[in-house]
Amino acid sequence: MPRRLTSYEQETIINFNKAEDTAYIFTYEKTWQKHLEKNLGLKPMMDNGFGGKEYELPKSRIKPPRAPRRLSDSAKKKLAERLHRNRSGSPQNLVPVGK
DSSP: OOOOOOTTTOOEEEEOOSSOSEEEEEEOOHHHHHIIIIITOOOOSEEOSSSOEEEEEEGGGOOOOOOOOOOOHHHHHHHHHHHHHHHTOOGGGOOOSOO
16 A cells, blocks of 8 residues: 655655756646646646656746835825726726727
8 A cells, every 4th residue: 555645745846957948847736737737738747646747848938936026005005096996897997908
């Protein structure tokens, strides 16, 4: 009977190098697996039989982390007001798309 992996052992590993254009993602995380398969259309290239799957994708699809946006209090207030206006559903507040 195979032993069950602890949560600590159930890793997600993103691996790529400078010389190749391919990245590999190995994960036990079901949310990641679902995203990679359903949203990105990837098929696992390996299933280890314990819940871990490995995917191959172009390295260009891996984006480096960004620093969070830091907004001043006045900028936050303007964004909140604009969001509130746009959620009100009033036709005068709608911005035409594609023009």
